[in-house]
Structures are given as structure tokens and as C-alpha cells.
Amino acid sequence: DAGVIQSPRHEVTEMGQEVTLRCKPISGHDYLFWYRQTMMRGLELLIYFNNNVPIDDSGMPEDRFSAKMPNASFSTLKIQPSEPRDSAVYFCASSFRTERYGYTFGSGTRLTVV
Amino acid sequence: RKEVEQDPGPFNVPEGATVAFNCTYSNSASQSFFWYRQDCRKEPKLLMSVYSSGNEDGRFTAQLNRASQYISLLIRDSKLSDSATYLCVVNLGGSNYKLTFGKGTLLTVNP
Numbered sequence: 130d131a132g133v134i135q136s137p138r139h140e141v142t143e144m145g146q147e148v149t150l151r152c153k154p155i156s157g158h159d160y161l162f163w164y165r166q167t168m169m170r171g172l173e174l175l176i177y178f179n180n181n182v183p184i185d186d187s188g189m190p191e192d193r194f195s196a197k198m199p200n201a202s203f204s205t206l207k208i209q210p211s212e213p214r215d216s217a218v219y220f221c222a223s224s225f226r227t228e229r230y231g232y233t234f235g236s237g238t239r240l241t242v243v
Numbered sequence: 244r245k246e247v248e249q250d251p252g253p254f255n256v257p258e259g260a261t262v263a264f265n266c267t268y269s270n271s272a273s274q275s276f277f278w279y280r281q282d283c284r285k286e287p288k289l290l291m292s293v294y295s296s297g298n299e300d301g302r303f304t305a306q307l308n309r310a311s312q313y314i315s316l317l318i319r320d321s322k323l324s325d326s327a328t329y330l331c332v333v334n335l336g337g338s339n340y341k342l343t344f345g346k347g348t349l350l351t352v353n354p
Contacts, residue, residue, distance in 0.1 A: 164344075177341065179340070220286055231289040237286050
């Protein structure tokens with residue numbers, strides 16, 4: 130199994146630009162999570178999906194952030210417009226059925242907004 | 244009380260030492276508990292689940308105390324390769340499937 134695949138690995142963009150992060154979960158996993166990690170705040174859950182449906186987006190910081198999951202094998206997290214304080218590592222994770230067995234994370238996207 | 248709280252460390256120990264990490268969580272209804280490991284500039288990886296009766300995996304032992312809302316991880320005979328950040332992870336209860344991560348404790352094992 131290829132694991133959770135995220136792209137791009139690194140993204141440097143200018144303030145005000147749109148940024149799109151991509152994730153392919155493990156085949157058969159029905160839960161998908163987007164996390165953001167910073168030194169100050171640690172790992173924060175932004176949003177999660179079950180069977181492609183958004184279940185809880187209470188962690189999305191503001192309207193500039195949006196996430197979609199058009200099918201079981203693909204999800205995007207979009208930031209428009211981006212700001213320097215959005216600089217962080219964004220992780221996608223997936224799991225099967227329940228959280229009881231933990232999540233599998235992708236390698237992350239390191240976003241820098243200048 | 245913070246949702247999931249850990250001693251931030253850092254812990255610096257010599258090879259062969261025994262080291263213990265502690266974690267407290269806020270919701271007594273929590274059902275699922277884990278320890279994750281995160282190497283520098285890498286993604287978090289599941290180290291082990293934590294069961295009510297306690298569990299062991301080689302040099303690693305995890306304990307859960309529901310009454311005190313407390314989880315621990317013990318590493319015996321530490322190796323250089325154990326150097327990483329150790330994250331305490333809890334499902335804080337309810338009908339959701341969210342896992343909440345502690346900020347982690349940095350461990351450095353020195354030769």
C-alpha cells in the first residue's frame with residue numbers, strides 16, 4: 130500500500146495567493162482528516178470527512194479555508210487568500226471505520242507564505 | 244485543564260536509560276488512547292495503542308489510569324534511534340471520531 134499521499138511536499142507562495150493542498154487517502158479508508166502543525170499550537174484538527182461528507186469543520190480557522198472531498202480517493206484543502214500566519218505543516222490522515230486503531234498520516238505539505 | 248497535556252521536555256538521557264512520559268486528558272468519557280512518535284520534519288506515526296489493562300511492546304510499556312485521567316509511556320533500555328517527539332493522543336469522547344494530540348515531548352538519547 131502506498132500510504133496517504135500528499136502533494137506538494139513544499140509550497141512557497143506570496144501573501145494573497147490561492148494555495149491548494151492535495152491528499153489521496155489509503156484505499157478503503159472511510160475517514161479523512163486535515164491537521165495543521167505549528168511550533169506554538171502543535172497539531173490542530175481542521176476538518177474531517179466520513180464517506181466523503183464533511184462531519185466537523187469547527188477547526189477551520191476562518192472563511193479563507195475550505196476543504197472538499199469529491200470522491201473516496203481525493204481531497205483538497207484550499208486557502209484563499211493566503212496570509213503569512215498560515216505558514217505551517219499541513220497533514221492529511223486517514224483511518225478505517227473508527228479512530229480505535231489510530232490514523233495514518235501523509236508526509237505533509239510544508240507551506241510558507243511570504 | 245487543557246484537553247491533552249504533556250510535559251514539553253526536552254528530555255535528554257544516556258543510552259540504556261529508562262525514561263517515562265506522562266500525559267493528562269480532560270474528558271473522563273474518553274475511550275481511545277495512543278502514543279505516536281514524530282521524527283524531526285516527518286509525519287506522526289502510531290507507536291502503540293493504550294489499553295485499560297496496560298500493554299507492552301518490547302521495550303515500550305503504556306499505562307492508563309482512568310480515575311486520574313492519566314496516560315504514561317515507559318521506554319526501557321533507550322536507544323539512539325528512540326530520539327524523537329512523543330505525542331499523547333486521545334479521543335475526547337462523544338460520538339465523534341476526532342483524535343486530539345498533545346503538543347509532544349522531545350526525547351534525545353545521547354551516546
